[in-house]
Amino acid sequence: MALSLYVDTERWRAHQRSVIQQFPGIVPVCKGNGYGFGHERLADEVSGFGSDLIAVGTTYEAARMKDFFSGDLLVLTPFRRGEEPVPLPDRAIRSVSSVDGVAALVGARVVIEVMSSMKRHGVVEEDLEKLRASIDDVRLEGFAIHLPLDRTDGTDAVDEVIGWMDRLRAARLPLDTMFVSHLGPEEFQRLQQQFPQTRFRARIGTRLWLGDHDATEYRGAVLDVTRVAKGDRFGYRQGKASGDGWLVVVAGGTSHGVGLEAPKALHGMTSRAKGVARAGLATVNRNLSPFVWGGKQRWFAEPPHMQVSILFVPAEAPEPKVGDEMVAILRHTTTQYDRLVER
Incomplete structure (x- = not known):
């Protein structure tokens, strides 16, 4: 006899489809214990709805996920110089949150995280000039911003993203792709309408896998x-x-x-x-x-x-x-x- 997880599979997948429709180009997140379902199961689900990219938490998770998923692997934990090397295929993309990190990843595929109001990690505005001088040595897949879940001060999430888009444009940095987290579907649509030349990609885990309780x-x-x-x-x-x-x-x-x-x-x-x-x-x-x-x-x-x-x-x-x-x-x-x- 066991502790069992019962899944209404059709209802679960119907919810997935509704989220995918709301966020075109979604990047499904599979980190930790795979939101209770495990990495292999979520890799099967992502392959089923045809995403080209999946996000994982760490390089160790990417090393496991590469055997379950044939698309690209975005590692969300930022690279740090001196970290333990983990063998990963070329389809792995590293998040970077500092100019030093970009300089240490010559030839690698990278997503550059900017500092949001989370104040967790990210490149700050003062470093954008130095960043522009170093991106030629990496294969830049885009920029990313990780937003807070709650905004108790009444500020607007879209305005925060727009502020960073303006800063990146002023620094003459490419704005082909911007990865975002913790935006609602209406906010996501507003951004895509305001910046039609940029592809916005929402990194979503909890809402996708656990949104239908x-x-x-x-x-x-x-x-x-x-x-x-x-x-x-x-x-x-x-x-x-x-x-x-x-x-x-x-x-x-x-x-x-x-x-x-x-x-x-x-x-x-x-x-x-x-x-x-x-x-x-x-x-x-x-x-x-x-x-x-x-x-x-x-x-x-x-x-x-x-x-x-x-x-x-x-x-x-x-x-x-x-x-x-x-x-x-x-x-x-x-x-x-x-x-x-x-x-």
């Missing part, structure tokens, strides 16, 4: 069910049952990513209050699991084990049976399933 579902199989009474001791640490009910052993533990949670950006008093409440409950060993039974997320009875989790299901809930499956609310990017079931 109802197309996928994780479920953990119930492996064992033990009735307990309030005060009964159980588990590795011999904790006490908080009431009458059942201890339920369900497939899915730390090796699957169960119990892992990335920090969240909290906005507003309600979300902050909920965060404080969760933290307070954790100090008394009350941690909500991702598993749902009887319409509610159930509490971990103790911290998840490597391959299973033990949950407490109170007596007033429906009694779980061995072989049942519990829906699990898990992040695709941190989860490793045992099996994938196509529906």
Whole structure:
């Protein structure tokens, strides 16, 4: 019995098609764990809809993806002088975010990242003159800008891209192709209309693969069910049952990513209050699991084990049976399933 990822394949692919139609020339992103589906599966999907280019996170991912995908490979992590060399075919394209990086990649295919309001990495305006003097030594595939997801100051994403287009034009740099991230379809269309001589290519991962939440579902199989009474001791640490009910052993533990949670950006008093409440409950060993039974997320009875989790299901809930499956609310990017079931 397993932690399974169920996929409504036709619905999943229909969503892919809708995104592809909204972003002509899309560059599908396949990085990390392949958004929960794995690199090989996403390479098959991309080959199926005929994209000439796929983006990966690192050179190590590119080295694996080259065996699954026959098109070009765009490495998103910028090149750094002195990095460990990874053998890659000529169809690999390196992102570069500095003049020094361009100078070190003589003869290579490169995409040059400019510094956006993300302030993460990128060539700055002051370096554009030096950049113009060095691009003749590389095979320039275009420029790129990585935009923030939220714009709390009310600024416009399209205006930020236009500002960089103007700077690059003023520096007499070629504007044949601009790779963009985190633009909506209307914003993308506005840019293409304003700069018809430039090909804009949207690098998209989450929206493409995970945009339809109802197309996928994780479920953990119930492996064992033990009735307990309030005060009964159980588990590795011999904790006490908080009431009458059942201890339920369900497939899915730390090796699957169960119990892992990335920090969240909290906005507003309600979300902050909920965060404080969760933290307070954790100090008394009350941690909500991702598993749902009887319409509610159930509490971990103790911290998840490597391959299973033990949950407490109170007596007033429906009694779980061995072989049942519990829906699990898990992040695709941190989860490793045992099996994938196509529906």
